[in-house]
Amino acid sequence: MQSKSPPSKSPWSWRSRAFRGLVYQLVALAVIGLAAWFLWSNTLTNMRVRGIQSGFDFLTQPAGFSIGESLYAFDSAESxxxxxxxxxxxxxxxxxxxxxxxxxxxxxxxxxxxxxxxxxxxxxxxxxxxxxxxxxxxxxxxxxLVLTEVLPAIQDAWKVGPFFLSKGGMNFPAPVWGPGEAWVGLGLLGGLVAAWFYRRWARRHFELTGHARSMFWLPLLLVLALAFAGWVAGGASTVLDYPRKGEFAxxxxxxxxxxxxxxxxxxxxxxxxxxxxxxxxxxxxxxxxxxxxxxxxxxxxxxxxxxxxxxxxxxxxxxxxxxxxxxxxxxxxxxxxxxxxxxxxxxxxxxxxxxxxxxxxxxxxxxxxxxxxxxxxxxxxxxxxxxxxxx
CATH class of the missing domain: 1.10.3720.10 (MetI-like)
Structure with missing residues:
Protein backbone atom coordinates (compact mmCIF):
# COMPACT_ATOMS: atom_id res chain seq x y z
CA MET A 1 0.00 0.00 0.00
CA GLN A 2 1.45 3.36 -1.02
CA SER A 3 1.83 5.86 1.85
CA LYS A 4 0.51 9.34 1.36
CA SER A 5 2.96 12.24 1.73
CA PRO A 6 1.85 15.00 4.13
CA PRO A 7 0.34 18.01 2.40
CA SER A 8 2.87 20.77 1.82
CA LYS A 9 2.36 24.06 3.58
CA SER A 10 1.63 27.05 1.38
CA PRO A 11 4.04 29.97 2.02
CA TRP A 12 0.98 32.22 2.35
CA SER A 13 -0.83 29.97 4.82
CA TRP A 14 -1.35 31.02 8.44
CA ARG A 15 0.22 27.70 9.39
CA SER A 16 3.51 28.93 7.90
CA ARG A 17 5.81 30.35 10.58
CA ALA A 18 7.50 32.69 8.08
CA PHE A 19 4.14 34.13 6.99
CA ARG A 20 3.00 34.66 10.58
CA GLY A 21 6.31 36.37 11.40
CA LEU A 22 5.87 38.72 8.43
CA VAL A 23 2.32 39.61 9.49
CA TYR A 24 3.41 40.30 13.08
CA GLN A 25 6.19 42.59 11.87
CA LEU A 26 3.82 44.52 9.59
CA VAL A 27 1.34 44.93 12.44
CA ALA A 28 4.11 46.14 14.77
CA LEU A 29 5.31 48.66 12.18
CA ALA A 30 1.76 49.92 11.67
CA VAL A 31 1.25 50.38 15.43
CA ILE A 32 4.56 52.23 15.78
CA GLY A 33 3.70 54.43 12.79
CA LEU A 34 0.27 55.28 14.20
CA ALA A 35 1.75 56.08 17.60
CA ALA A 36 4.37 58.37 16.03
CA TRP A 37 1.70 60.10 13.90
CA PHE A 38 -0.53 60.62 16.97
CA LEU A 39 2.31 62.09 19.04
CA TRP A 40 3.42 64.39 16.23
CA SER A 41 -0.08 65.63 15.38
CA ASN A 42 -0.96 66.08 19.06
CA THR A 43 2.23 68.10 19.62
CA LEU A 44 1.49 70.34 16.61
CA THR A 45 -2.11 70.87 17.76
CA ASN A 46 -1.09 71.85 21.30
CA MET A 47 1.59 74.20 19.97
CA ARG A 48 -0.93 75.83 17.61
CA VAL A 49 -3.46 76.30 20.45
CA ARG A 50 -0.80 78.04 22.57
CA GLY A 51 0.34 80.23 19.70
CA ILE A 52 3.77 78.58 19.46
CA GLN A 53 5.23 78.66 15.96
CA SER A 54 6.56 75.48 14.45
CA GLY A 55 8.50 74.44 11.37
CA PHE A 56 12.05 74.65 10.09
CA ASP A 57 11.61 77.90 8.15
CA PHE A 58 13.65 79.72 10.84
CA LEU A 59 16.81 78.09 9.46
CA THR A 60 16.85 80.61 6.59
CA GLN A 61 16.48 83.63 8.89
CA PRO A 62 19.47 85.71 10.11
CA ALA A 63 20.98 84.20 13.25
CA GLY A 64 21.70 87.52 14.93
CA PHE A 65 24.56 86.22 17.09
CA SER A 66 28.25 85.72 16.57
CA ILE A 67 30.27 82.57 17.23
CA GLY A 68 33.58 82.94 19.02
CA GLU A 69 35.31 79.97 17.38
CA SER A 70 34.88 78.68 13.86
CA LEU A 71 36.86 76.94 11.13
CA TYR A 72 35.45 79.38 8.60
CA ALA A 73 34.17 82.94 8.73
CA PHE A 74 30.71 83.48 10.19
CA ASP A 75 28.78 86.72 10.52
CA SER A 76 25.75 87.38 12.69
CA ALA A 77 23.77 88.37 9.59
CA GLU A 78 24.07 84.86 8.19
CA SER A 79 21.38 82.21 8.60
CA LEU A 145 40.28 75.97 35.29
CA VAL A 146 43.92 74.96 34.81
CA LEU A 147 44.10 76.59 31.38
CA THR A 148 42.32 79.79 32.42
CA GLU A 149 43.63 80.27 35.96
CA VAL A 150 47.07 78.70 36.22
CA LEU A 151 48.51 79.89 32.92
CA PRO A 152 49.80 83.50 32.71
CA ALA A 153 47.92 86.41 31.20
CA ILE A 154 48.22 87.06 27.48
CA GLN A 155 50.69 89.92 28.06
CA ASP A 156 53.01 87.52 29.95
CA ALA A 157 52.49 84.49 27.69
CA TRP A 158 55.03 81.70 28.00
CA LYS A 159 57.16 81.35 24.89
CA VAL A 160 58.43 77.87 24.02
CA GLY A 161 60.24 78.10 20.71
CA PRO A 162 57.74 79.51 18.20
CA PHE A 163 54.79 78.65 20.48
CA PHE A 164 52.98 80.94 22.94
CA LEU A 165 50.91 79.58 25.84
CA SER A 166 48.65 81.77 27.98
CA LYS A 167 45.12 82.12 29.30
CA GLY A 168 44.13 83.01 25.76
CA GLY A 169 45.13 79.55 24.54
CA MET A 170 48.04 78.33 22.46
CA ASN A 171 49.40 80.15 19.43
CA PHE A 172 51.54 78.32 16.90
CA PRO A 173 53.09 78.88 13.45
CA ALA A 174 50.58 78.31 10.67
CA PRO A 175 51.30 77.72 6.97
CA VAL A 176 50.34 80.43 4.51
CA TRP A 177 48.03 78.53 2.22
CA GLY A 178 48.56 78.87 -1.49
CA PRO A 179 48.74 76.80 -4.70
CA GLY A 180 51.74 74.88 -3.34
CA GLU A 181 49.70 73.44 -0.47
CA ALA A 182 47.13 72.15 -2.97
CA TRP A 183 49.90 70.10 -4.58
CA VAL A 184 50.78 68.69 -1.16
CA GLY A 185 47.15 67.66 -0.72
CA LEU A 186 47.13 65.95 -4.10
CA GLY A 187 50.36 64.17 -3.19
CA LEU A 188 48.84 62.95 0.09
CA LEU A 189 45.74 61.71 -1.72
CA GLY A 190 47.86 59.90 -4.31
CA GLY A 191 49.99 58.39 -1.53
CA LEU A 192 46.94 57.08 0.31
CA VAL A 193 45.58 55.47 -2.86
CA ALA A 194 48.98 53.91 -3.67
CA ALA A 195 49.32 52.65 -0.08
CA TRP A 196 45.87 51.06 -0.26
CA PHE A 197 46.69 49.19 -3.49
CA TYR A 198 50.05 48.10 -2.08
CA ARG A 199 48.49 46.72 1.09
CA ARG A 200 46.04 44.66 -0.96
CA TRP A 201 48.91 43.20 -2.95
CA ALA A 202 51.08 42.70 0.15
CA ARG A 203 48.38 40.71 1.96
CA ARG A 204 48.31 38.15 -0.82
CA HIS A 205 52.11 38.21 -1.05
CA PHE A 206 52.40 37.70 2.73
CA GLU A 207 50.21 34.62 2.59
CA LEU A 208 52.61 33.09 0.05
CA THR A 209 56.04 34.22 1.23
CA GLY A 210 55.70 35.31 4.86
CA HIS A 211 57.33 38.73 4.33
CA ALA A 212 55.28 40.92 6.70
CA ARG A 213 57.56 43.66 7.90
CA SER A 214 57.38 45.72 4.69
CA MET A 215 53.58 45.83 4.99
CA PHE A 216 53.92 48.38 7.79
CA TRP A 217 56.68 50.67 6.56
CA LEU A 218 56.24 50.85 2.79
CA PRO A 219 52.66 52.27 2.78
CA LEU A 220 53.80 55.02 5.16
CA LEU A 221 56.82 55.75 2.96
CA LEU A 222 54.57 55.92 -0.11
CA VAL A 223 52.33 58.52 1.53
CA LEU A 224 55.28 60.63 2.74
CA ALA A 225 57.17 60.36 -0.55
CA LEU A 226 54.23 61.43 -2.72
CA ALA A 227 53.37 64.27 -0.30
CA PHE A 228 57.00 65.43 -0.53
CA ALA A 229 56.82 65.19 -4.33
CA GLY A 230 53.70 67.36 -4.29
CA TRP A 231 55.45 69.87 -2.04
CA VAL A 232 58.38 70.06 -4.47
CA ALA A 233 56.03 70.33 -7.47
CA GLY A 234 54.22 73.19 -5.75
CA GLY A 235 57.39 75.23 -5.40
CA ALA A 236 58.66 73.86 -2.07
CA SER A 237 57.10 76.72 -0.13
CA THR A 238 58.31 77.12 3.45
CA VAL A 239 56.39 80.29 4.29
CA LEU A 240 54.89 80.19 7.78
CA ASP A 241 52.90 82.82 9.62
CA TYR A 242 54.67 83.01 12.99
CA PRO A 243 52.81 84.34 16.06
CA ARG A 244 54.25 87.35 17.83
CA LYS A 245 53.36 89.11 21.03
CA GLY A 246 51.50 92.36 20.52
CA GLU A 247 50.58 95.05 23.02
CA PHE A 248 47.35 93.40 24.12
CA ALA A 249 47.36 89.94 22.51
Missing amino acids: YLRAFGVGLTNTLRVAIAGIVLATLLGTLIGIGRFSRNGLVRGLCSAYVELFRNVPVLLQLLVWY VEHGGALTPEFMALLLGLTMYTAAFIAEVVRSGIASVPGGQAEAAAALGLDRRLEIRLILLPQALRVIIPPLTNQYLNLTKNSSLAVAIGYPDIVSIANTAMNQTGRAVECIAILMSVYLTLSLLTSAGMNWYNARVAIKER
Whole structure:
Protein backbone atom coordinates (compact mmCIF):
# COMPACT_ATOMS: atom_id res chain seq x y z
CA MET A 1 0.00 0.00 0.00
CA GLN A 2 1.45 3.36 -1.02
CA SER A 3 1.83 5.86 1.85
CA LYS A 4 0.51 9.34 1.36
CA SER A 5 2.96 12.24 1.73
CA PRO A 6 1.85 15.00 4.13
CA PRO A 7 0.34 18.01 2.40
CA SER A 8 2.87 20.77 1.82
CA LYS A 9 2.36 24.06 3.58
CA SER A 10 1.63 27.05 1.38
CA PRO A 11 4.04 29.97 2.02
CA TRP A 12 0.98 32.22 2.35
CA SER A 13 -0.83 29.97 4.82
CA TRP A 14 -1.35 31.02 8.44
CA ARG A 15 0.22 27.70 9.39
CA SER A 16 3.51 28.93 7.90
CA ARG A 17 5.81 30.35 10.58
CA ALA A 18 7.50 32.69 8.08
CA PHE A 19 4.14 34.13 6.99
CA ARG A 20 3.00 34.66 10.58
CA GLY A 21 6.31 36.37 11.40
CA LEU A 22 5.87 38.72 8.43
CA VAL A 23 2.32 39.61 9.49
CA TYR A 24 3.41 40.30 13.08
CA GLN A 25 6.19 42.59 11.87
CA LEU A 26 3.82 44.52 9.59
CA VAL A 27 1.34 44.93 12.44
CA ALA A 28 4.11 46.14 14.77
CA LEU A 29 5.31 48.66 12.18
CA ALA A 30 1.76 49.92 11.67
CA VAL A 31 1.25 50.38 15.43
CA ILE A 32 4.56 52.23 15.78
CA GLY A 33 3.70 54.43 12.79
CA LEU A 34 0.27 55.28 14.20
CA ALA A 35 1.75 56.08 17.60
CA ALA A 36 4.37 58.37 16.03
CA TRP A 37 1.70 60.10 13.90
CA PHE A 38 -0.53 60.62 16.97
CA LEU A 39 2.31 62.09 19.04
CA TRP A 40 3.42 64.39 16.23
CA SER A 41 -0.08 65.63 15.38
CA ASN A 42 -0.96 66.08 19.06
CA THR A 43 2.23 68.10 19.62
CA LEU A 44 1.49 70.34 16.61
CA THR A 45 -2.11 70.87 17.76
CA ASN A 46 -1.09 71.85 21.30
CA MET A 47 1.59 74.20 19.97
CA ARG A 48 -0.93 75.83 17.61
CA VAL A 49 -3.46 76.30 20.45
CA ARG A 50 -0.80 78.04 22.57
CA GLY A 51 0.34 80.23 19.70
CA ILE A 52 3.77 78.58 19.46
CA GLN A 53 5.23 78.66 15.96
CA SER A 54 6.56 75.48 14.45
CA GLY A 55 8.50 74.44 11.37
CA PHE A 56 12.05 74.65 10.09
CA ASP A 57 11.61 77.90 8.15
CA PHE A 58 13.65 79.72 10.84
CA LEU A 59 16.81 78.09 9.46
CA THR A 60 16.85 80.61 6.59
CA GLN A 61 16.48 83.63 8.89
CA PRO A 62 19.47 85.71 10.11
CA ALA A 63 20.98 84.20 13.25
CA GLY A 64 21.70 87.52 14.93
CA PHE A 65 24.56 86.22 17.09
CA SER A 66 28.25 85.72 16.57
CA ILE A 67 30.27 82.57 17.23
CA GLY A 68 33.58 82.94 19.02
CA GLU A 69 35.31 79.97 17.38
CA SER A 70 34.88 78.68 13.86
CA LEU A 71 36.86 76.94 11.13
CA TYR A 72 35.45 79.38 8.60
CA ALA A 73 34.17 82.94 8.73
CA PHE A 74 30.71 83.48 10.19
CA ASP A 75 28.78 86.72 10.52
CA SER A 76 25.75 87.38 12.69
CA ALA A 77 23.77 88.37 9.59
CA GLU A 78 24.07 84.86 8.19
CA SER A 79 21.38 82.21 8.60
CA TYR A 80 20.73 79.78 11.43
CA LEU A 81 21.50 76.97 9.00
CA ARG A 82 25.04 78.23 8.54
CA ALA A 83 25.34 78.66 12.32
CA PHE A 84 24.39 75.01 12.78
CA GLY A 85 27.03 74.18 10.17
CA VAL A 86 29.65 75.99 12.26
CA GLY A 87 28.55 74.07 15.36
CA LEU A 88 28.71 70.79 13.47
CA THR A 89 32.26 71.44 12.20
CA ASN A 90 33.33 72.38 15.74
CA THR A 91 31.85 69.12 17.05
CA LEU A 92 33.53 67.09 14.30
CA ARG A 93 36.85 68.83 14.90
CA VAL A 94 37.03 67.88 18.57
CA ALA A 95 35.51 64.41 18.03
CA ILE A 96 37.90 63.35 15.26
CA ALA A 97 40.96 64.74 17.02
CA GLY A 98 39.84 63.16 20.30
CA ILE A 99 39.29 59.74 18.70
CA VAL A 100 42.77 59.75 17.14
CA LEU A 101 44.57 60.94 20.29
CA ALA A 102 42.57 58.71 22.66
CA THR A 103 43.25 55.67 20.47
CA LEU A 104 47.00 56.32 20.42
CA LEU A 105 47.22 57.06 24.15
CA GLY A 106 44.87 54.26 25.18
CA THR A 107 46.72 51.70 23.05
CA LEU A 108 50.07 52.66 24.54
CA ILE A 109 48.71 52.49 28.09
CA GLY A 110 46.94 49.18 27.41
CA ILE A 111 50.16 47.67 26.07
CA GLY A 112 52.05 49.20 28.98
CA ARG A 113 49.93 47.11 31.36
CA PHE A 114 51.91 44.09 30.08
CA SER A 115 55.33 45.71 30.49
CA ARG A 116 58.01 43.74 32.31
CA ASN A 117 58.95 46.99 34.09
CA GLY A 118 57.03 47.25 37.35
CA LEU A 119 57.10 51.06 37.38
CA VAL A 120 55.59 51.28 33.89
CA ARG A 121 52.87 48.76 34.81
CA GLY A 122 52.07 50.67 37.99
CA LEU A 123 51.86 54.06 36.26
CA CYS A 124 49.60 52.66 33.52
CA SER A 125 47.32 51.02 36.10
CA ALA A 126 47.19 54.22 38.16
CA TYR A 127 46.28 56.24 35.07
CA VAL A 128 43.39 53.93 34.22
CA GLU A 129 42.01 53.87 37.76
CA LEU A 130 42.27 57.66 38.15
CA PHE A 131 40.81 58.90 34.88
CA ARG A 132 38.22 56.15 34.51
CA ASN A 133 36.65 56.81 37.91
CA VAL A 134 36.42 60.63 37.79
CA PRO A 135 33.31 61.95 35.93
CA VAL A 136 34.13 63.38 32.55
CA LEU A 137 32.30 66.65 33.26
CA LEU A 138 34.44 67.21 36.34
CA GLN A 139 37.57 66.52 34.30
CA LEU A 140 36.51 69.09 31.69
CA LEU A 141 35.99 71.71 34.40
CA VAL A 142 39.39 70.93 35.96
CA TRP A 143 41.21 71.26 32.65
CA TYR A 144 39.38 74.49 31.89
CA LEU A 145 40.28 75.97 35.29
CA VAL A 146 43.92 74.96 34.81
CA LEU A 147 44.10 76.59 31.38
CA THR A 148 42.32 79.79 32.42
CA GLU A 149 43.63 80.27 35.96
CA VAL A 150 47.07 78.70 36.22
CA LEU A 151 48.51 79.89 32.92
CA PRO A 152 49.80 83.50 32.71
CA ALA A 153 47.92 86.41 31.20
CA ILE A 154 48.22 87.06 27.48
CA GLN A 155 50.69 89.92 28.06
CA ASP A 156 53.01 87.52 29.95
CA ALA A 157 52.49 84.49 27.69
CA TRP A 158 55.03 81.70 28.00
CA LYS A 159 57.16 81.35 24.89
CA VAL A 160 58.43 77.87 24.02
CA GLY A 161 60.24 78.10 20.71
CA PRO A 162 57.74 79.51 18.20
CA PHE A 163 54.79 78.65 20.48
CA PHE A 164 52.98 80.94 22.94
CA LEU A 165 50.91 79.58 25.84
CA SER A 166 48.65 81.77 27.98
CA LYS A 167 45.12 82.12 29.30
CA GLY A 168 44.13 83.01 25.76
CA GLY A 169 45.13 79.55 24.54
CA MET A 170 48.04 78.33 22.46
CA ASN A 171 49.40 80.15 19.43
CA PHE A 172 51.54 78.32 16.90
CA PRO A 173 53.09 78.88 13.45
CA ALA A 174 50.58 78.31 10.67
CA PRO A 175 51.30 77.72 6.97
CA VAL A 176 50.34 80.43 4.51
CA TRP A 177 48.03 78.53 2.22
CA GLY A 178 48.56 78.87 -1.49
CA PRO A 179 48.74 76.80 -4.70
CA GLY A 180 51.74 74.88 -3.34
CA GLU A 181 49.70 73.44 -0.47
CA ALA A 182 47.13 72.15 -2.97
CA TRP A 183 49.90 70.10 -4.58
CA VAL A 184 50.78 68.69 -1.16
CA GLY A 185 47.15 67.66 -0.72
CA LEU A 186 47.13 65.95 -4.10
CA GLY A 187 50.36 64.17 -3.19
CA LEU A 188 48.84 62.95 0.09
CA LEU A 189 45.74 61.71 -1.72
CA GLY A 190 47.86 59.90 -4.31
CA GLY A 191 49.99 58.39 -1.53
CA LEU A 192 46.94 57.08 0.31
CA VAL A 193 45.58 55.47 -2.86
CA ALA A 194 48.98 53.91 -3.67
CA ALA A 195 49.32 52.65 -0.08
CA TRP A 196 45.87 51.06 -0.26
CA PHE A 197 46.69 49.19 -3.49
CA TYR A 198 50.05 48.10 -2.08
CA ARG A 199 48.49 46.72 1.09
CA ARG A 200 46.04 44.66 -0.96
CA TRP A 201 48.91 43.20 -2.95
CA ALA A 202 51.08 42.70 0.15
CA ARG A 203 48.38 40.71 1.96
CA ARG A 204 48.31 38.15 -0.82
CA HIS A 205 52.11 38.21 -1.05
CA PHE A 206 52.40 37.70 2.73
CA GLU A 207 50.21 34.62 2.59
CA LEU A 208 52.61 33.09 0.05
CA THR A 209 56.04 34.22 1.23
CA GLY A 210 55.70 35.31 4.86
CA HIS A 211 57.33 38.73 4.33
CA ALA A 212 55.28 40.92 6.70
CA ARG A 213 57.56 43.66 7.90
CA SER A 214 57.38 45.72 4.69
CA MET A 215 53.58 45.83 4.99
CA PHE A 216 53.92 48.38 7.79
CA TRP A 217 56.68 50.67 6.56
CA LEU A 218 56.24 50.85 2.79
CA PRO A 219 52.66 52.27 2.78
CA LEU A 220 53.80 55.02 5.16
CA LEU A 221 56.82 55.75 2.96
CA LEU A 222 54.57 55.92 -0.11
CA VAL A 223 52.33 58.52 1.53
CA LEU A 224 55.28 60.63 2.74
CA ALA A 225 57.17 60.36 -0.55
CA LEU A 226 54.23 61.43 -2.72
CA ALA A 227 53.37 64.27 -0.30
CA PHE A 228 57.00 65.43 -0.53
CA ALA A 229 56.82 65.19 -4.33
CA GLY A 230 53.70 67.36 -4.29
CA TRP A 231 55.45 69.87 -2.04
CA VAL A 232 58.38 70.06 -4.47
CA ALA A 233 56.03 70.33 -7.47
CA GLY A 234 54.22 73.19 -5.75
CA GLY A 235 57.39 75.23 -5.40
CA ALA A 236 58.66 73.86 -2.07
CA SER A 237 57.10 76.72 -0.13
CA THR A 238 58.31 77.12 3.45
CA VAL A 239 56.39 80.29 4.29
CA LEU A 240 54.89 80.19 7.78
CA ASP A 241 52.90 82.82 9.62
CA TYR A 242 54.67 83.01 12.99
CA PRO A 243 52.81 84.34 16.06
CA ARG A 244 54.25 87.35 17.83
CA LYS A 245 53.36 89.11 21.03
CA GLY A 246 51.50 92.36 20.52
CA GLU A 247 50.58 95.05 23.02
CA PHE A 248 47.35 93.40 24.12
CA ALA A 249 47.36 89.94 22.51
CA VAL A 250 49.42 87.39 20.63
CA GLU A 251 48.92 88.18 16.97
CA HIS A 252 49.12 86.15 13.76
CA GLY A 253 49.77 82.43 13.43
CA GLY A 254 47.26 79.76 14.33
CA ALA A 255 45.50 79.56 17.68
CA LEU A 256 43.76 77.01 19.88
CA THR A 257 41.33 78.46 22.40
CA PRO A 258 41.37 77.30 26.03
CA GLU A 259 37.81 75.96 25.58
CA PHE A 260 38.86 73.71 22.70
CA MET A 261 42.02 72.57 24.47
CA ALA A 262 40.16 71.80 27.71
CA LEU A 263 37.49 69.83 25.86
CA LEU A 264 40.03 67.91 23.79
CA LEU A 265 42.23 67.10 26.80
CA GLY A 266 39.30 66.04 28.97
CA LEU A 267 37.70 63.78 26.38
CA THR A 268 41.05 62.30 25.32
CA MET A 269 42.30 61.52 28.83
CA TYR A 270 38.94 60.13 29.95
CA THR A 271 38.29 57.94 26.89
CA ALA A 272 41.91 56.75 26.72
CA ALA A 273 41.48 55.09 30.13
CA PHE A 274 38.60 52.97 28.79
CA ILE A 275 40.41 52.22 25.53
CA ALA A 276 43.42 51.07 27.55
CA GLU A 277 41.24 48.52 29.33
CA VAL A 278 39.77 47.41 26.01
CA VAL A 279 43.26 46.88 24.57
CA ARG A 280 44.46 45.12 27.73
CA SER A 281 41.52 42.71 27.75
CA GLY A 282 41.94 42.05 24.02
CA ILE A 283 45.61 41.15 24.39
CA ALA A 284 44.85 39.05 27.48
CA SER A 285 42.31 37.05 25.46
CA VAL A 286 45.03 35.75 23.12
CA PRO A 287 46.13 32.26 24.25
CA GLY A 288 49.43 32.23 26.11
CA GLY A 289 50.84 29.71 23.68
CA GLN A 290 51.01 32.42 21.04
CA ALA A 291 53.49 34.44 23.10
CA GLU A 292 55.53 31.30 23.73
CA ALA A 293 55.56 30.55 20.00
CA ALA A 294 56.74 34.09 19.27
CA ALA A 295 59.55 33.70 21.80
CA ALA A 296 60.50 30.39 20.21
CA LEU A 297 60.79 32.17 16.84
CA GLY A 298 63.17 34.69 18.39
CA LEU A 299 60.85 37.71 18.18
CA ASP A 300 61.48 40.48 20.68
CA ARG A 301 58.67 41.93 22.81
CA ARG A 302 57.86 44.76 20.35
CA LEU A 303 57.52 42.45 17.33
CA GLU A 304 55.61 39.91 19.42
CA ILE A 305 52.97 42.50 20.29
CA ARG A 306 52.80 44.08 16.82
CA LEU A 307 52.87 40.94 14.68
CA ILE A 308 51.38 38.24 16.92
CA LEU A 309 49.27 39.56 19.78
CA LEU A 310 47.57 42.72 18.45
CA PRO A 311 46.37 41.22 15.12
CA GLN A 312 44.67 38.38 17.00
CA ALA A 313 43.34 40.70 19.71
CA LEU A 314 41.65 43.03 17.21
CA ARG A 315 38.60 40.79 16.87
CA VAL A 316 38.04 41.27 20.61
CA ILE A 317 39.11 44.93 20.72
CA ILE A 318 37.12 46.48 17.86
CA PRO A 319 33.48 45.98 19.06
CA PRO A 320 33.99 47.65 22.49
CA LEU A 321 36.34 50.19 20.88
CA THR A 322 33.43 51.29 18.68
CA ASN A 323 31.41 51.99 21.82
CA GLN A 324 34.19 54.23 23.15
CA TYR A 325 34.29 56.20 19.89
CA LEU A 326 30.52 56.70 20.12
CA ASN A 327 30.80 57.74 23.77
CA LEU A 328 33.51 60.28 22.98
CA THR A 329 31.44 61.82 20.18
CA LYS A 330 28.34 62.09 22.35
CA ASN A 331 30.30 63.30 25.40
CA SER A 332 31.48 66.24 23.29
CA SER A 333 27.99 67.69 23.92
CA LEU A 334 29.28 68.57 27.42
CA ALA A 335 31.26 71.34 25.72
CA VAL A 336 28.43 73.73 26.60
CA ALA A 337 29.60 73.58 30.24
CA ILE A 338 32.91 75.30 29.39
CA GLY A 339 31.68 77.61 26.65
CA TYR A 340 32.91 75.78 23.56
CA PRO A 341 30.51 76.56 20.65
CA ASP A 342 29.63 73.05 19.51
CA ILE A 343 26.33 72.16 17.88
CA VAL A 344 24.56 71.82 21.26
CA SER A 345 25.58 75.35 22.21
CA ILE A 346 24.37 76.69 18.85
CA ALA A 347 21.07 74.81 19.25
CA ASN A 348 20.55 76.23 22.75
CA THR A 349 21.08 79.78 21.48
CA ALA A 350 18.76 79.22 18.50
CA MET A 351 16.14 77.68 20.81
CA ASN A 352 16.20 80.67 23.16
CA GLN A 353 15.92 83.18 20.31
CA THR A 354 13.29 81.47 18.15
CA GLY A 355 11.36 79.30 20.60
CA ARG A 356 11.61 76.35 18.17
CA ALA A 357 12.53 73.84 20.86
CA VAL A 358 11.14 70.75 19.13
CA GLU A 359 12.88 71.58 15.86
CA CYS A 360 16.25 72.32 17.48
CA ILE A 361 16.12 69.12 19.52
CA ALA A 362 15.17 67.19 16.37
CA ILE A 363 18.22 68.62 14.60
CA LEU A 364 20.48 67.61 17.49
CA MET A 365 19.03 64.10 17.57
CA SER A 366 19.47 63.74 13.81
CA VAL A 367 23.07 64.94 13.92
CA TYR A 368 24.18 62.64 16.74
CA LEU A 369 22.24 59.71 15.30
CA THR A 370 23.89 60.21 11.90
CA LEU A 371 27.37 60.53 13.41
CA SER A 372 26.84 57.41 15.51
CA LEU A 373 25.56 55.36 12.57
CA LEU A 374 28.44 56.46 10.35
CA THR A 375 30.98 55.62 13.07
CA SER A 376 29.38 52.22 13.64
CA ALA A 377 29.26 51.48 9.91
CA GLY A 378 32.94 52.38 9.47
CA MET A 379 34.05 50.29 12.44
CA ASN A 380 31.88 47.33 11.38
CA TRP A 381 33.47 47.46 7.93
CA TYR A 382 36.93 47.51 9.48
CA ASN A 383 35.98 44.70 11.85
CA ALA A 384 34.94 42.56 8.89
CA ARG A 385 38.25 43.35 7.18
CA VAL A 386 40.46 42.27 10.07
CA ALA A 387 38.34 39.36 11.30
CA ILE A 388 40.18 36.05 11.37
CA LYS A 389 38.59 33.84 8.74
CA GLU A 390 38.94 30.13 9.33
CA ARG A 391 39.27 27.98 6.23
